Amino acid sequence: MYIPTLDPKIVGRVIGDFRKRKGVSQEVLSGLADIGRTHLSAIERGERKPTLETLYRIATALDVKMSMIVSEIENEIDRYKI
Amino acid sequence: MYIPTLDPKIVGRVIGDFRKRKGVSQEVLSGLADIGRTHLSAIERGERKPTLETLYRIATALDVKMSMIVSEIENEIDRYKI
DNA sequence: AAACATTGAACACATATGTTGACATTTGAA
DNA sequence: TTCAAATGTCAACATATGTGTTCAATGTTT
Numbered sequence: 326m327y328i329p330t331l332d333p334k335i336v337g338r339v340i341g342d343f344r345k346r347k348g349v350s351q352e353v354l355s356g357l358a359d360i361g362r363t364h365l366s367a368i369e370r371g372e373r374k375p376t377l378e379t380l381y382r383i384a385t386a387l388d389v390k391m392s393m394i395v396s397e398i399e400n401e402i403d404r405y406k407i
Numbered sequence: 408m409y410i411p412t413l414d415p416k417i418v419g420r421v422i423g424d425f426r427k428r429k430g431v432s433q434e435v436l437s438g439l440a441d442i443g444r445t446h447l448s449a450i451e452r453g454e455r456k457p458t459l460e461t462l463y464r465i466a467t468a469l470d471v472k473m474s475m476i477v478s479e480i481e482n483e484i485d486r487y488k489i
Numbered sequence: 490a491a492a493c494a495t496t497g498a499a500c501a502c503a504t505a506t507g508t509t510g511a512c513a514t515t516t517g518a519a
Numbered sequence: 520t521t522c523a524a525a526t527g528t529c530a531a532c533a534t535a536t537g538t539g540t541t542c543a544a545t546g547t548t549t
Binding site: 490491494498504507518 | 520521522523524525526527528529530531532533534535536537538539540541542543544545546547548549
Binding site: 432433434444445448449451452458 | 524525526527528529535536
């Protein structure tokens with residue numbers, strides 16, 4: 326069984342979109358989520374793959390459910406398959 | 408803003424429950440997901456915190472959506488809050 | 490233009506995830 | 520009880536995540 330990798334660019338773009346929708350900067354979000362600003366930047370650019378813990382902190386800081394972000398990621402994965 | 412850590416024991420128990428519901432062993436699942444068997448064992452015991460990528464591989468191998476597992480984790484988090 | 494806010498990028502560093510192999514322990518079924 | 524399958528656990532290792540600092544490259548506001 327072959328499982329393609331979870332494209333980190335999709336993950337990053339979805340997280341960035343959620344952040345912008347809330348109208349907060351990387352600086353502010355990273356502060357709320359208590360993660361490094363450069364780290365958040367790298368995640369949004371798809372250069373770092375977050376742990377579930379980090380995604381949880383980001384989601385909580387954005388006041389959204391982790392599953393909302395994950396569902397959006399799944400939608401984007403499906404869009405690319407077409 | 409204080410954000411409590413994502414309890415790895417909850418994550419592990421939910422993953423283990425999904426696996427058992429599918430009736431597959433750690434050995435089989437780790438093979439399908441292409442991750443180490445000892446690693447999967449550690450995750451289920453809450454001694455390792457998976458990346459989103461690893462959760463994706465596990466979910467895909469179990470033929471369930473990542474968001475299903477994540478939603479169940481969120482439900483368990485809420486149950487503990489009460 | 491100048492000052493400011495935001496993001497990208499490179500660094501060295503600490504810590505964690507994830508790997509393979511080996512062996513002990515538990516569990517369930519015959 | 521006995522045997523085999525399943526899981527726990529340890530160790531050594533490679534690789535990645537996540538950190539703080541610093542500076543460049545944007546853009547926007549006055």
